[in-house]
Amino acid sequence: MINFNGNLHSKDSYFLNQENRGLRYGDALFEAIRVVNNKVFFLEDHYLRLMASMRILRMEIPMNFSMEFLEEQILATVNANNLQSKPVRIRFTVFRNNGGLYLPKTNDISYIVEANALNTPFFILNEGAYEVELFKDFYVNADMLSTLKTNNKIINVVGSVFASENGYQNCLLLNQDKRVVEALNGNVFLVKGNLIKTPSVKDGCLNGIIRKKLIGILGALEGYEFEESAISPFELQKADELFITNAIVGIQPITKYRKKEYGSTVAADLLGKLNAAARLN
Missing domain, CATH: 3.30.470.10 (Aminotransferase class 4, branched-chain amino acid transferase, N-terminal domain)
Incomplete structure (x- = not known):
């Protein structure tokens, strides 16, 4: 119905x-x-x-x-x-x-x-192979409209077709400045040591709900340093972890980008805290 x-x-x-x-x-x-x-x-x-x-x-x-x-x-x-x-x-x-x-x-x-x-009541960590690539055919225009969850998602549609045709589980979108903005279906976070970064909405990323929740969780945690700042494609291969967030999956670790493979230790830690926040909200 x-x-x-x-x-x-x-x-x-x-x-x-x-x-x-x-x-x-x-x-x-x-x-x-x-x-x-x-x-x-x-x-x-x-x-x-x-x-x-x-x-x-x-x-x-x-x-x-x-x-x-x-x-x-x-x-x-x-x-x-x-x-x-x-x-x-x-x-x-x-x-x-x-x-x-x-x-x-x-x-x-x-x-x-x-x-x-859905299959599971709470967010679970999918640790299966999850490879991504940059989608460079079209770019996200970094303005307020790109931060909204509108039905204007043709770049996400074409990017999803590209990913499927080339055997990737997802693609990362770039803005007009060639900075990493988000994934096709969620926000992206980068982990390097104890530093966790995610693009600012000024870079054109979706103003995601789980993104917002994780920013709040990270602000209250010791042991992590957090930044909202631009991510260059070069940084992706230097990262320890990459993961994607959205309101349905929660946190999806990326396991491979080009020749670099990633862990999911921080993603697993944050997923537990996200589930706790969901139960309490």
Whole structure:
């Protein structure tokens, strides 16, 4: 079942048409959210990011769009799919309503909530082979729009095709200054000794929820030094560890980039702390 504006529809029903602005112009935002046993992980962070993004895109935020409303619609969709006792991936999509060309006729919005079962209730460390390469066909433009989770993800789509065609599990994206920005499906962190780095949002990376949580965790830990700073491709092969973060996987260690192979000791340490934060949130 799919939740469209509070009404539940079967997954094979047709409730959108060719005028949908998300389809026509990518005029849409989405949040990928993990839910376990009817508990929404990092609900406040997802809600605040969505509201901030809607304001930036000049979408009209409905009066009833509270954090409680968001949670209610997510759980209604989980329950309609009989997934209340399972870990679930939610996609909450918001798009501007039909009408207009580039200039919309209205800034009012609609939303869709989708729910799909996940395999594990908490984040686990995948230590299987995970090789990445730089994707250099196109670049991320480092501005505020690139930090939002919009439906304008064509570079991620083409990069994913490139990775699949060449036997990589993922690719790292570069900005116009040839700095490493993020992975195709999440933020990237680099470990060298006790130093942990991740690109700044000023470099054009997604303002990720798990990225934010790890920055908070690292700020309270002794034994690690943390920086938000640019990462050059040259640094990748000098690193001890590289890992990717997103709200569904948590932390994904990178095991190989070109001829360099990496460990996952720090990733495993931080994953335990991330799971603890998820249970407490």
